[in-house]
Amino acid sequence: MAAKENLRPGGRSARVQASVHKAVRELLAETNRFEVTIPLIAARAGVTPSTIYRRWGDLQELLADVAVERLRPDMQPVDAGSGKADLEAWAEQYAEEMSSGPGREMIRDVLAAQAGANACKCCEYTRQQIVVIAERAKARGEAFPDVDRAMDELVAPIMYRILFGDVPDVARVRALVARAMQSAN
Amino acid sequence: MAAKENLRPGGRSARVQASVHKAVRELLAETNRFEVTIPLIAARAGVTPSTIYRRWGDLQELLADVAVERLRPDMQPVDAGSGKADLEAWAEQYAEEMSSGPGREMIRDVLAAQAGANACKCCEYTRQQIVVIAERAKARGEAFPDVDRAMDELVAPIMYRILFGDVPDVARVRALVARAMQSAN
Numbered sequence: 001m002a003a004k005e006n007l008r009p010g011g012r013s014a015r016v017q018a019s020v021h022k023a024v025r026e027l028l029a030e031t032n033r034f035e036v037t038i039p040l041i042a043a044r045a046g047v048t049p050s051t052i053y054r055r056w057g058d059l060q061e062l063l064a065d066v067a068v069e070r071l072r073p074d075m076q077p078v079d080a081g082s083g084k085a086d087l088e089a090w091a092e093q094y095a096e097e098m099s100s101g102p103g104r105e106m107i108r109d110v111l112a113a114q115a116g117a118n119a120c121k122c123c124e125y126t127r128q129q130i131v132v133i134a135e136r137a138k139a140r141g142e143a144f145p146d147v148d149r150a151m152d153e154l155v156a157p158i159m160y161r162i163l164f165g166d167v168p169d170v171a172r173v174r175a176l177v178a179r180a181m182q183s184a185n
Numbered sequence: 186m187a188a189k190e191n192l193r194p195g196g197r198s199a200r201v202q203a204s205v206h207k208a209v210r211e212l213l214a215e216t217n218r219f220e221v222t223i224p225l226i227a228a229r230a231g232v233t234p235s236t237i238y239r240r241w242g243d244l245q246e247l248l249a250d251v252a253v254e255r256l257r258p259d260m261q262p263v264d265a266g267s268g269k270a271d272l273e274a275w276a277e278q279y280a281e282e283m284s285s286g287p288g289r290e291m292i293r294d295v296l297a298a299q300a301g302a303n304a305c306k307c308c309e310y311t312r313q314q315i316v317v318i319a320e321r322a323k324a325r326g327e328a329f330p331d332v333d334r335a336m337d338e339l340v341a342p343i344m345y346r347i348l349f350g351d352v353p354d355v356a357r358v359r360a361l362v363a364r365a366m367q368s369a370n
C-alpha cells in the first residue's frame with residue numbers, strides 16, 4: 001500500500017487508482033453499499049477485477065483507501081485570531097463532520113480494514129491540523145498545549161464519543177478545548 | 186435488538202440466541218472470518234437462515250452482537266488498595282486486552298455494525314468498571330475524578346490510540362492515569 005504514495009502523477013498506476021477511486025465514489029453514491037462489489041467496481045472503472053485484487057487485496061481495503069482520501073482535510077484550519085479560538089473553530093467543525101452520516105461511514109470504512117495503514121494516515125491528517133494551529137499560536141507568541149496532549153484531551157474524547165454512540169455537542173467540545181488549553185505552555 | 190435483553194432464560198428465543206452465538210464463536214475460531222456466512226452459521230446452529238436474518242438483520246449485526254458479549258467484563262476491577270492503584274491496574278489490563286489481536290477484532294466487529302446499539306453497550310460496560318472503582322474509592326474516603334472525566338481523559342485516549350494505529354504502552358497508560366487523577370475531587 002505504501003507504494004501508492006510515490007505514484008508518478010499521470011502514470012499508468014496513478015490513472016488506474018484515480019479511475020478505481022472514482023468508480024467506488026460513484027457506486028457508493030448510487031447504490032446501497034452492501035451491493036458494491038469488486039466486479040462491479042472493475043466494470044465501472046474499466047479494469048479487470050484481478051487488477052483490483054492485486055493492488056488492494058480485498059474490498060474492505062479499497063473502501064478504506066477511498067474513505068481516507070475523502071477524510072484528507074482540504075483546507076487549512078481557519079485563523080480565528082488566537083490559538084484557543086482556532087482550536088475551538090477546528091474542533092467544532094471536526095466533531096460536526098465526523099458525527100454526520102457520511103463522516104461515520106468513512107470512519108467505519110477506515111477502521112474496518114484489517115491493515116492499519118489507513119487508520120494511521122487518518123490520525124496523521126488530524127494531527128497535522130493541530131500542528132498548524134500550534135505553529136500559528138507560537139508565531140503569535142501565545143502559549144499552546146503540546147500537540148500529543150491536544151490529541152489525547154480533545155481529539156480522542158470527540159472520536160470516542162462519536163464511535164461509541166454519543167454526539168459531542170458544541171458545549172461539550174468547548175469544554176474539552178478549555179480543558180486542553182489548561183496545559184498550554 | 187433491545188428485546189434480547191429481556192429474553193426469558195431457557196425460553197425458545199434465548200435458546201436460539203445461545204445456539205447461534207455458539208455457532209459464530211466456533212466458526213470464527215475454526216475458519217477465516219471472511220468465509221463465515223449466515224447459511225454456514227444457520228447450519229451449525231440448527232436454525233434456518235431466515236431465523237437469523239429476521240433476528241439480526243445481517244451478518245455484521247450478528248458479529249457485533251457476539252463480539253459485544255465477549256467484551257462484557259467477566260470480573261470486577263481488581264482491588265489494589267487505592268483508587269489510583271485500582272485505576273492503573275484496570276487501565277493497563279484494558280489497554281493490553283483491547284490492543285491484542287482478538288481485542289482489535291472484537292472492537293472492529295462492534296464498530297462495523299450500522300446500528301450503534303452494541304457500541305453503546307460496549308462503552309457502558311467500560312463505564313461501569315470505572316463506576317465500581319470510583320465507588321470503592323469514595324467508600325475508602327478517597328478523592329476520585331468524575332467518571333465522565335475519567336472516560337474522556339483515560340479511556341478515550343487509550344481507545345483512540347488502539348484504533349488509529351498506536352499501541353499505548355504501560356508508561357503511557359500510567360501517565361494518562363496520573364493526569365486523570367489530577368482532577369480527583
